[in-house]
Amino acid sequence: MDSSNDEALDIIVTNVVATFRTRCHLNLRTIALEGTNVIYKPEVGKVLMKLRKPMITASIWSSGKIICTGATSEDESKLGARRLARSLQKLGFKVRFSDYKVVNVLAVCSMPFAVHLIDFTKNNRPIASYEPELHPAATYRIKNLKATVQVFSTGSLTVTGPNVQNVATAVEQVYPLLFECQKPLCN
C-alpha cells in the first residue's frame, strides 16, 4: 500500500482515546469506595479507573461522561469501554452505553531513511513548520484529514488523527514528500 514497492512500513498504533456517555448521573464517591483500581480526584471532580485486561485508564465524571485512554486498537478501546460500563452497572448505576466515539488515535512509524528537515520544511512551506528552538521535529498538518504528522530527523514519525484510517492515509500522503528530502546514508 506504499509508494515504495518493496518494503511495507509498520504503522504501530500506540494509543486510542475514546469517549462515551452513560446517560445517568454517577456517584463518584460510591465508585471510589467500592471499586478496585480507582483513584478519586475530588479537586478536579473525577475518578480514574484502570482496567487490566485491555490496559485502559478511564476518567469518569459525575455527569456520566467517560473518557477512555490507553488502548492499542479501536476494537480494544470499544471492548474496554463496554467492560467499564458493565462494571459500573454492577456497582448499581443504571448505565446505558451511548455515544461511543473514538476521538484520537496516536501511531508511530519509522522510515528506513533519515530526513533533511530543513529541506522538507522549505518544500512544504505553509503546511509544514519547524522550530528547532521549541521542538526537534517538523510538524506537518494535513487539514482535510485533520491529522498531524511529526517528523524527526532520524526518519521516525508520530501521527495523530481522528481514526486509524486517517492515520494510515496521512502516512501514505507524507511518504513521497519525505522520500524527496531523504538523506542518503553513508554507512
Added chain:
Amino acid sequence: MTSRLCRTCGGSDIDLDPARGSAVCTGCGAVLEDNIIVSEVQFVEGSGGVSAAVGQFVSSDGPVKAPLLGSGFHTSTGKESRALTLQNGKRQIHHLGSQLQLNQHCLDTAFNFFKMVVSKHLTRGRKMAHIIAACLYLVCRTEGTPHMLLDLSDLLQVNVYILGKTFLLLARELCINAPAIDPCLYIPRFAHMLEFGEKTHEVSMTALRLLQRMKRDWMHTGRRPSGLCGAALLVAARMHEFRRTVKDVIGVVKVCQATLRKRLTEFEDTPTSQLTIDEFMRVDLEQECDPPSFTAGQHKAKMQQLEQELARKLDDVEGEISCYRDEIETELENSRPKLRGIYAAYAKIGLSVCLSDEALSSTSDPAELEAEDAELQAAAQHLTQDFLCQVIQEEEGKKPEGTSEQQEEAGQAEEAEPQQQAAPLTFILGKLPSAASLGLQQTFHAFQEAAAEQEADGPADSGELDLDGIDDQEIDKYILSEREVQSKTVLWTKQNQEYLREQKEKEERITKEKEQGTYKEKTKKSSKKREPIQASTAGEAIEKMLEQKRISSKINYDVLRDLNSRGGSAGNSPTRSTPDPPAGRKRLTRRKKTSNKTNQGLAGHRARPPAQTQGEKPHHYETTSLPTTSL
C-alpha cells in the same frame, strides 16, 4: 513666497500679507492668491502673559480628530478603542524593542505586524505581552538578527514554549514564512560576549568553519542552534588558546552542561575530530556522517540483534543439554530402584502440590507465584538431593549385585560424577516442577484471553449494553466485598479528611445563608434570557435593543430622546456627554463616517447606535428610544 509676475498687468511688485494670507499686485490691484499656506509657528499670548504655540499634536496613525479642548494628548480624550490598542501596542513594542537593541526599521515592521494581528482579531484571548513578543520575534527572524526566543522569554519572564506557541500561530495566520534559524547567525553575538579581545574575529571564523562541518555531519537537525554554537565556540576558543570553561560558555549560550557535553562527544565521534588544528583549517573532509540519533538507533538495533543471536545460541546449547538430560534420566530410570518409603511420598506430594497451586493461583500476581516457585524449587532441590544421595548409596549397594555393563557404567558414571551431576541434576530436576507450573499458568492465561476475545460487536447505538464476551466473573473482581468496602471507607475518609471537612463547612455556610435569606447562587453565570424583541423595522428593533441594553452611564438618554423628536441627530460615541446641536449635523455625520470606518473591524460587544440615512423621516421615532444616526 515666490515673487512672480501679475497675470493682468505683468508687474512684479506683489504685496504679500501673511495675516490675511493674500497676495495682491500693487500695480493693478488684482488679487493673485487668497489663503496662502504658510509654514510658520505662531504664538499667542495666554492668560498671565504666557506665550503658547498655536497648533496641536496629531498622531501619525489613527484618525484625525477635531482639535482637542485643553492641553496634552492624554489617552483619555475620546479616542476609539482600536486606536488606543494600537497606541498601547506601539508603546510596548518600542519599550521591549529598545531593550533588545532593535533599530527603528525593525520596530516599525513589528508594529505593522501588530496592526495586521489586531485587524485579524488574533489578539483575543491572548496576553498582550505574548503578542508583542511574538511580533518582535517575527521581525527578528525575517531580518535575521541574532535574537533568540529565549532572550524574549527572559525579558518577559514567560515560559518559552508559550511564546513559541503564540509565535507559531501568528506566523501561520499571517502567512509569514520565517526562514529557518541558522546557528551561524549567533556566532558573532556569542563570541563578542565571551570577550576574546582582538582575536574575536579569528575565533568567530574558526567557529563558523566548525559549524559548517557540523552541519555537513548532520549534527544540527533537530537541535537547538544555541547548543551547537556553544560547542563550536568552545572548541574554537581552545584552538586559539583561550581558556574558556564550559561554565563560561553555558552562561552565555544558555544551554545546560549536559547538552554541551553531548554535542562535544558527538563531534568527537565524527572523523573531523581526528584532524589536527592546521589540517582542519586547510582541509575539508569529503565524507559526511549520519545524524547521531540515527547512529544511536542503529547501534541499539545491532545490540538487539546480537542479543537475539546469543539467545538463539543459548537455546541450541540448552537443546543439547536437554538431550543429555533425557539420556541421563533414562539411565537413571533403568538403574533406579523403585521408590519406596517416605521419599516416594515426598516426591509425589511435591509435584501434586505444585499442580494444585497452579489451579488456584492462575490469576494471582506473578510475584506471588515466583515466591512460591522459589520455595518449591528449594524444597524440590532438597528432596532430590536427598533422593540422589539415597540412589547413589543404593547404587553402590547394588554394585555387587548388578552384572550388566549398563548398570555398571551407569553406576560408575554416577559414582564418577555424582558431584558434577548432582548439581546440574538438582538444578534441572528442581526446575522441572516450576517450569511445568509456569507453562500451565501460561496456558490458563491464553485460555482466558481466547474466551474473552470471542466477541462480535453488538448493536452500536441502542444504548443497551452488549454483554458479549464480557466476563462477569472478572468484572466482579473489580468490585470489592462488603468488608473491603468498609475498611476502604475508613481509610478513604481518613485520607480525605480535609476535603470532606471543607465540603461540610461549605454546606453549613449555604444553609445558614439560606435561613438568613442572603443566599446567593454563585454557581452558574445565569445568562439573562431576554424576551425576543418584536419590531417592524430594523430601526425600531435596534432602538428597543438599545433601550434594554444601556450602554453608557454618561449619556443623558432623556435629552437624546428629546433631540431625536426634533428630527434626528447625534447619538455620538458614548463618551460624549453633551449632545451636539442639530445645527452641526452635517459636521457630525461626516465625523461619524470616519469614526465608524475605523470601528468597522471591531466586532464590538458595545453596540454602537447604528446609522440611518440623513433623509429618513423622524416620525419613526415616536416610540421613546435612542436616536439613531447615519452610517
